[in-house]
Amino acid sequence: MLEIRNLRVTVDGKPILKGIDLDINAGELHAIMGPNGSGKSTLAYVLAGREGYEVTEGTVRYKGRDLLAMSTEERAGEGLFLAFQYPVEIPGVSSTNFLKTALNAVRKYRGESELDAMQFLKLVRQKTKALGITDEMLKRAVNVGFSGGEKKRNEVLQMAVLEPTLAVLDETDSGLDIDALRIVADGVNALRSPARAMLVITHYQRLLSHIVPDRVHVLAHGRIARSGGKELALELEAKGYAEFVEAA
Amino acid sequence: MTSEPNISERFVAHYEAQKAALPGAGIGWLGALRGTALEGFAAKGLPTPKSEEWKYTSLAPLARLALVPAAAVKNGLSAASLPWLLPAKTHGHRLVFVNGRLRPDLSAPGRLPEGVALTSLASALAEEPELLAGRLCSLGALAEQPMLALNTALMADGFVLRLAREAALERPLELLFVALPGAEPVAYHPRGLIIAEAGSRATILEQHVGRGQGPYLANVASEILIEEGAALRHYKLMAEGDQAFHIAIAHVRVAARGRYESFVLADGGRLARNEIRVRLDGPGAACALDGAYMGRARQHIDNTTFMDHARPQTTSTELYKGVLDGYARGVFQGRILVRPDAQKTDGRQTSRTLLLSEGAEIDTKPQLEIYADDVKCSHGAVAGELDEEALFYIRSRGIPEEMGRHMLIAAFLGEVVEQIASEPVREAFQGIVAAALARKAGGARE
Numbered sequence: 042m043l044e045i046r047n048l049r050v051t052v053d054g055k056p057i058l059k060g061i062d063l064d065i066n067a068g069e070l071h072a073i074m075g076p077n078g079s080g081k082s083t084l085a086y087v088l089a090g091r092e093g094y095e096v097t098e099g100t101v102r103y104k105g106r107d108l109l110a111m112s113t114e115e116r117a118g119e120g121l122f123l124a125f126q127y128p129v130e131i132p133g134v135s136s137t138n139f140l141k142t143a144l145n146a147v148r149k150y151r152g153e154s155e156l157d158a159m160q161f162l163k164l165v166r167q168k169t170k171a172l173g174i175t176d177e178m179l180k181r182a183v184n185v186g187f188s189g190g191e192k193k194r195n196e197v198l199q200m201a202v203l204e205p206t207l208a209v210l211d212e213t214d215s216g217l218d219i220d221a222l223r224i225v226a227d228g229v230n231a232l233r234s235p236a237r238a239m240l241v242i243t244h245y246q247r248l249l250s251h252i253v254p255d256r257v258h259v260l261a262h263g264r265i266a267r268s269g270g271k272e273l274a275l276e277l278e279a280k281g282y283a284e285f286v287e288a289a
Numbered sequence: 290m291t292s293e294p295n296i297s298e299r300f301v302a303h304y305e306a307q308k309a310a311l312p313g314a315g316i317g318w319l320g321a322l323r324g325t326a327l328e329g330f331a332a333k334g335l336p337t338p339k340s341e342e343w344k345y346t347s348l349a350p351l352a353r354l355a356l357v358p359a360a361a362v363k364n365g366l367s368a369a370s371l372p373w374l375l376p377a378k379t380h381g382h383r384l385v386f387v388n389g390r391l392r393p394d395l396s397a398p399g400r401l402p403e404g405v406a407l408t409s410l411a412s413a414l415a416e417e418p419e420l421l422a423g424r425l426c427s428l429g430a431l432a433e434q435p436m437l438a439l440n441t442a443l444m445a446d447g448f449v450l451r452l453a454r455e456a457a458l459e460r461p462l463e464l465l466f467v468a469l470p471g472a473e474p475v476a477y478h479p480r481g482l483i484i485a486e487a488g489s490r491a492t493i494l495e496q497h498v499g500r501g502q503g504p505y506l507a508n509v510a511s512e513i514l515i516e517e518g519a520a521l522r523h524y525k526l527m528a529e530g531d532q533a534f535h536i537a538i539a540h541v542r543v544a545a546r547g548r549y550e551s552f553v554l555a556d557g558g559r560l561a562r563n564e565i566r567v568r569l570d571g572p573g574a575a576c577a578l579d580g581a582y583m584g585r586a587r588q589h590i591d592n593t594t595f596m597d598h599a600r601p602q603t604t605s606t607e608l609y610k611g612v613l614d615g616y617a618r619g620v621f622q623g624r625i626l627v628r629p630d631a632q633k634t635d636g637r638q639t640s641r642t643l644l645l646s647e648g649a650e651i652d653t654k655p656q657l658e659i660y661a662d663d664v665k666c667s668h669g670a671v672a673g674e675l676d677e678e679a680l681f682y683i684r685s686r687g688i689p690e691e692m693g694r695h696m697l698i699a700a701f702l703g704e705v706v707e708q709i710a711s712e713p714v715r716e717a718f719q720g721i722v723a724a725a726l727a728r729k730a731g732g733a734r735e
Contacts, residue, residue: 125685132704139683139686142692203686
């Protein structure tokens with residue numbers, strides 16, 4: 042589903058990613074772990090197509106197509122979803138309106154019919170309950186006045202509604218207490234399916250006891266320093282990132 | 290050697306040519322008032338950026354026009370060609386002015402409730418001039434405001450609305466000013482007077498629209514007296530023609546426990562300036578001045594306010610939000626004065642502008658002058674670009690870039706338009722904003 046080859050990225054002329062190779066197949070969930078500043082969020086943003094990140098070398102193929110040639114909205118239409126580490130506040134745009142506009146834009150891109158207000162509401166109601174998202178939250182402006190936990194739950198709600206084929210979750214666990222973490226993890230787990238691939242970016246192992254990965258990669262200094270099974274996360278938890286930080 | 294007359298000389302000539310025919314020509318006090326006003330204007334001439342209150346708005350392009358006085362237009366429009374802005378179920382009262390003069394054939398004043406009197410200025414001067422004596426020009430300072438002086442000298446028509454004690458105008462009054470520019474650029478100077486006696490209330494929707502092409506000047510002045518406990522909602526749409534100059538000044542005095550709410554939507558004209566000067570003149574007097582503007586191409590939009598907290602326990606809020614594209618220029622000048630005995634005053638003022646292009650500019654000048662010690666006053670002026678981070682977030686959810694930009698701009702203006710208390714006016718203004726943004730989005734695709 043996702044093939045990254047020798048991906049090199051600079052920000053303001055400074056190399057951040059220095060040759061990433063990564064394959065994720067449909068149905069798999071991979072975790073990327075690493076110390077702060079290792080390039081984890083850069084990888085997430087590059088996949089989503091954020092400006093300011095210059096790809097100097099390498100390729101990213103998604104469902105066999107050149108991902109880097111697509112606009113951000115095309116990537117979303119093609120089924121890529123990025124759950125933001127810091128979800129952005131959009132004053133004046135209600136969460137409901139935002140979600141409906143996004144869903145219909147994606148449906149239109151995919152050649153599906155747009156949903157009317159009733160159909161949309163029915164769909165959203167099915168998804169909000171498990172995530173503990175109230176109607177009142179949906180009426181508020183996107184992420185405005187949301188607590189950290191509400192913002193992350195809202196990201197998972199958007200993901201559930203947009204039904205991506207490749208979900209990238211950037212530090213979705215940051216700022217969550219243990220109860221909120223469980224709600225978010227359950228929401229993510231509910232979306233795991235043989236047709237869907239996921240890339241979970243995290244600093245800490247604790248998320249991975251709730252969302253169990255198929256593969257774990259350690260990103261350090263812009264490179265994947267080590268890959269392994271889920272036990273690698275436990276090893277990192279015990280030993281920390283010192284060996285990777287010093288190795289560079 | 291002869292030369293073209295300058296603009297001030299032109300206006301003096303307009304006065305000399307017209308004075309015998311202006312309404313109320315035989316009335317002594319009015320003749321004296323017009324004469325003083327003309328002298329005041331002639332002494333100062335057209336305002337220039339040298340004057341502090343016109344620092345960012347130059348009338349030089351207006352001064353180059355060979356303006357002629359607008360003559361009465363007796364025909365050429367039908368009521369059906371002038372759609373009401375509000376939905377039919379709220380229709381009640383409408384006056385239509387063409388080039389500044391009332392057109393009774395196009396108007397539909399409807400049945401006015403008891404205690405409400407509505408006439409044209411020309412009729413009021415013809416029928417009960419004593420009513421206007423001491424009230425016309427009771428608020429503005431002719432010597433300091435050249436455009437008000439010019440309006441006073443040359444006012445040919447306008448409206449007078451009187452609300453008796455406790456009278457209530459339930460349905461909005463629409464005042465529709467239509468410009469019909471001709472072969473030569475015309476100038477007209479409509480004048481409004483509103484007297485809201487104690488405990489009365491009304492909603493007014495004032496619209497200025499242009500029909501046809503060509504430059505013209507609409508030099509509008511109004512005086513609004515809000516007596517004890519009266520409440521007036523005053524909504525204004527400036528949608529003049531592309532080459533039009535719209536210069537307006539409103540003087541408002543609010544007595545104890547009275548309330549004045551104003552919302553100005555600017556969407557049109559080459560140059561549109563709206564100045565509101567409010568004196569909060571008794572305990573409990575309150576005022577809200579809000580506005581939204583959308584500037585494009587080389588439009589110039591100026592909102593200037595003066596909030597005079599003259600008495601204790603008076604409150605005011607101001608929120609102006611604008612979106613400027615192309616080479617449009619915005620101006621916001623907001624002065625708040627708290628006089629020495631105006632304790633327990635609460636005055637808040639905010640100006641926010643979104644600049645969509647490199648060529649767009651905004652000049653803001655907030656001024657707080659506080660001479661009392663127990664007051665709450667604040668001002669804030671922010672100008673910025675579209676939030677690129679928010680736009681990326683929106684696009685990452687599959688929403689196309691142009692739609693995302695549209696969404697952010699609509700949300701930005703929506704915040705202030707939502708504050709309009711009258712539901713039909715709010716919905717109408719929301720529709721105008723949405724249509725303007727859609728036109729812009731359409732233009733971007735072409």
